[in-house]
Amino acid sequence: MRKIVDTALPLVAVVMLLVATYLGLFWAPAERDMGNVQRIMYAHVPSVWMALLAMVANFVCSVRRLMDQRSMLIAGIGLGVATVIAGVISKFAIADPVNAGKALSYCIVFGILIALSAFIGSRIKTENAADAMAEASAEVGLAFGINGVLLGSIWARPTWGVWWDWDPRLTSAAILIVAYSGYLALRKFVDDTDKRAVWSAVVAIISFVDVPIIYFSVRWWRSLHQIQSTPQTVDPAMAFVLRFSAFAFLAWLVLFLIHRYRIARTTIDLETTVPDAAPAAAVPAAKPVDARGLWILQGVTTIAWLALLFMGPVARMMGTETAGEVGSGRITGGWGYVIAAYASTFLMFVLYSDSLFFRRRAQLHHKAIPS
C-alpha cells in the first residue's frame, strides 16, 4: 500500500493533470458566450471543490479529536438520520411540490454524507492521527482555496469586468481563507501539544460554519456568481472534462494530504513520546520508503515545472493570447487569462510539492526538529 502511494500516486497525479490540462485547453468546446475564457472553469471549480473537501476532512478530524470513536459514530449517525427525517417532514410540510422534492433530496444527500463522514472519522484510531490529519487538511485546503479564489479572480476580470466583487460567495470564500490562515497561525502559537490540538479543533469547528455558507451562498442570496451547474445544464463534453479535472485534482489533494500528514504526524509523535531531545531512533523506520516517495514527488514536480515553462510558448503558438473584450456579449480571445489561470494552478502544485519535499527532508535529516 505504502509503495503504491509513494510511487504510483505521484505518476498517476501528474499524468492525469497533464491530460486534464490538454482536455481543458484544447479538447473541450468553447462556450457560446464566454468563448475560451470559460476554460478557466476546468481548473477553478475542481480547485474550490478540493478546498471544501479538505475543510470537511479538517472538520471531521477536529470533531474526532474532541470526541472518542464510539460517541462520534453514534452522534454522526444520529445526526444523519435526523437530517433525513427532517427532509421527510419538510416534504409533507412544504406545499410547493418542486421545493418539497428539492428539500427532501437535499436532506437525504446531506444526511448520508454526515453519517458517512462521521463513520470515516470514527475510524481514526488515535488522537495524534486526528490532530495531524486536521493540520494537514487545513493547510492543503488553504492552498487549494487560495488557488481557487485566484482563478476566480482571473476569470472575473474578462467576464464581470472586475477582479473582485463583494458578493456573498466571494465574501464567504475570502472569509474561509482568512479564517483558516488564523487556524494555522494558532497552531504555530501554542507549544503544548495537547492544548494546541484541542484549541485548534475548537477553532476549526467554529470556522467550518463558513463552508456550508460558501456552498449555499449562491442559492440563498442574489449573487453575481452563477449557481451550481448540473450535468443536465451543460454540454456532455464539458461535464466530462470537468469530472476528469476533478479526479486529477483529487489525486493531487490525496498526494498532498499524505505527505503533509507524515510531516505533521512525525512532529506530533515526537512531541508526545519524546518530550525533550528527539533521538534519531524515532524516525528511521519510515525513512527508506518515505525518501523514495519524496524523490518521486520531486521528479513529478519537475515535469510539472516543464509543463509550466511550455505554457507560454503554447499560447504564443496559438497566436491568440490577446486579452478578452468585455461588453460585446461575446468575449473573443482571452487565452491570456486561461493560460494565467492554468499557470497559477501549476505553480501552486509545484511550489507546494517543493515545500513539502524540503520540510520532510529537513525533518528526516533532523535539521529542523521542532521544539
Next chain:
Amino acid sequence: MNSAEEVKALPVEKDVAATRGPSMISTIWILFMKDLTLEWRTRARMSALIFFALATLLMFSFAVGPDTKLMQKAAGGFLWLGILLASTLSLGESFRVESENGALDGIRLAPADARAVFLAKAGGNTLMLLLLSVVLLPPMFALYDVSIARPVQLAVEKKVEVTAPAPEVPLVHPGDAFDAPKEARFKANPTRNATAGEVFANLGNLLLVLLMGCLAISAPGTIYAAIANNARARDVLLPVLLFPLLVPALLSAVKSTNLVLQGDPMNQLPSWLSLLAAFNLIYWVLGFLLFPRVIED
C-alpha cells in the same frame, strides 16, 4: 470595606453548603456579579475603553475629512469598527484577570460548570460592549452629523405630482440634471419633521441593533479570548482569529445601523436583523458546547 466582607456579601456561601453545588443559573449569576464587582472596583478598564473608542471615532472622522455626506454614509461602519477594535481589548482583558493568580483554576475547582463560566463571561462582555456602544452614540451623532430624528420623506404621489411637468428645455446630456436649479431638486423630495413616535421607534431599533451586534461579538470573542489568552502572541492572535469570523455580523450590524440612521424605504431592516439573529444563535450554541473543552486541563 475589606475584601472578606465583600466576599461574604456575595451569595456563594449559601450554595456551597448544599451538597450538589450551585445550580447552573446561580453559578452564572455569581460569576456575572463577580465580574461586575471586579469591574466596578477599578472602573479603569471601562473608562480606558471608552476613551480608546472615542479616539477611534475621532480618528475616523479625520481620515475621511470634512465631507459631511461621506461621513453620514459611513457613520454606522465607523461606530462598529470603533466597537470592534475596543472589543479586542475588552475581551483580552476579561481573561487576563482570570489567568492572574490562577483565578480560572479556582473557579473550575469551586466547582463551577464550564458552560456557566462561558455564559457568565460572554454575558459580562456583552454588557460591557453594550454600555460602551451606548456611550459612543452621542459622540457619533455629533461627529458624523447623523440623527435618529431625521426628516421623513413625504409620500411618493406628491413627489410625482411635483416632478411630473416635463422640463421646457430638453436635456442635452444626462449630467445636466445635476445642474438644475437647487429649488427644483428640493421640491422633488419634500420632507417633514419626524414625529416623536418615529424618533422613539428609531431609537428602539438602534438599541436592538446594538444589543444584537454586541451579543454577536461576545460569543465567539469569549471563546477566542480564552484560547488566545494562553497562547504566545495573544494580542495578535485574538484579532487574527476573531475578525474574519465576525465579518457577517459586522456586515449586518453596519447595514442595519445605516438603515436606522439613513432611512429604510425598502424595509430591509428585518432581513439584516434575522441574519444577525442567525449568527448569534449559531455561535452562542457552539460556544456553549465547545467552551468546556477550551478551559479544561
